[in-house]
Amino acid sequence: MAIQPIDPVSDERIEHKTTKLNGYTYHYLYAVPKGGQYTETVFLIHGWPDLSMGWRYQIPLLVDLGFRVVVPDMMGYGGTDAPEVPPNSIRLYGMKRASDDIAALAKELGVSRVILGGHDWGGFVVWRAAQWYPDLVSHVFSVCTPYSPPHDEYFSVEDLVKGPLPQFAYQLHLASGEVEKTVKDEQSIRQFLKALYGGRxxxxELAFDPEKGVLAENLPTIGESRLLNGKVLDYYVKEYSKHGIHSTLNWYRQRRSNWEEDQALLDKKIIKQPVLFIQATHDSVLKPEMSKSMGAFIPNLTRGEVAASHWALTQTPEEVNGIIRQWFEGQGLGRSQSSL
Structure with missing residues (x-):
């Protein structure tokens, strides 16, 4: 039968929980198999402009496989705190801090080993968390986001745009402070989200271009998105209206601080855990060629691919879930309770 995604408004399969992690409040989704017995704990980490609910198609699969599933809203998003920068440090929105908070959440839940799954920025987070906390993270899977090892030389986003990754130019616009001038209330947030999830x-007309950023002049004309609509879109608009868009864009303002913290990982470039990487073949930003060298740094790498855009989690959920299920079974993890 078809996957029944988590309903953002009311779904008995999940609980909405909050906790303090290293001084800040996090909201997270929490799900366990019926009966409360689980074999392992899986943390799922979202990216931009997403929420924990971005994993709504994968949570039921993982619970069905016998896992406890924990899905936080990351710093600056939804029900999680959004500390202002300044006066707070931009490092609150960096990979090291995200990894520390994941470790704190694991401790809070009384678990000494977790499986990490990530998408978009969340993919970057899970790579680094596996390096910062190798004894905590047993397995890693990333959808769309290829592994990029720590570098001793700093490359700015401008350097990347002028060189191998012109499609990263949107990051310059997102970090500039210009987007907030247009996306600043419920209606503009709604149009913005529809645009980022493929609405035209x-x-x-498009209102997002990887080589330009958000095209403000087109936002008012954007129609419905097939990927984010109805009550799910309403939920996203409500959650993004809590803090506004600014705090989520801080993730694009900490490239240098991420690099500075990466210097402690230069001797840990090899990811030793078993890894699954799922490539979205039509991703216009995280393009397939970017993942070519991953095997040199990940000895235990399994690859999968789906014919999808960047939003593979919700665009092709059956295909993504099939690859995840097969990988978990191949790793001897989980148990199937029913057929989805």
């Missing part, structure tokens, strides 16, 4: 104007 009446003449096919």
């Amino acid at each position: 104007g009446p003449n096919g």
Whole structure:
């Protein structure tokens, strides 16, 4: 039968929980198999502009496989705190801090080993968390986001755009402070989210271009998105309206601080845990060629791919879930309780 994604408004399969992690409040989704017995704990980490609910199609699969599933809203998003920068440090929105908070959440839940899954920025987080906390993280899977090892030389986003990754130019716009001037209330947040999830104007206009960023002039014309609509879109708009868009864009303002903290990982470039990487073949930003060298740093790497855009988790959930299920079974993890 078809996957029944988590309902954001009311779904008995999950609990909405909050906790303090290293001084800040986090909201997270919590799910366990019926009967409360589970074999392992899986943390799922979302990216931008997403929420914990971005994993709504994968949570039921993982619970069905016998896992406890924990899905936080990351710093600056939804029900999690969004500390202002300044006066707070931009490092609150960095990979090291995210890894520390994941470790704190694991401790809070009384678990000494976790499996990490990530998408978009969350993919970057799980790679680094596996390096910062190798004894905590037993397995890693990433959808769309390839592994990038720590570098001793700093490359700015401008350097990347001028060089191998012109499609990263949108990051310059997101970090500039310009987006908040347009995306600043419920209606503009709604149009923005529809645009980022593939909505178009009446003449096919787009309001997001990887080489430009958010095209503010097109936002008012954007129609419905097939990937984010109805009550799920309403939920996202409500959650993004709590803090506004600014705090989520801080993730694009800490490239240098991430690099500085990465210097402690230069001798840990090899990811030793078993890894699954799922490539979205039509991703216009995290393009397939970016993952070519991953095998040199990940000895135990399994690859999968789906014919999808960057939003593979919700665009092709059956295909993504099939690859995840097969990998878990191949690793001898989980147990199937029913057929999805």
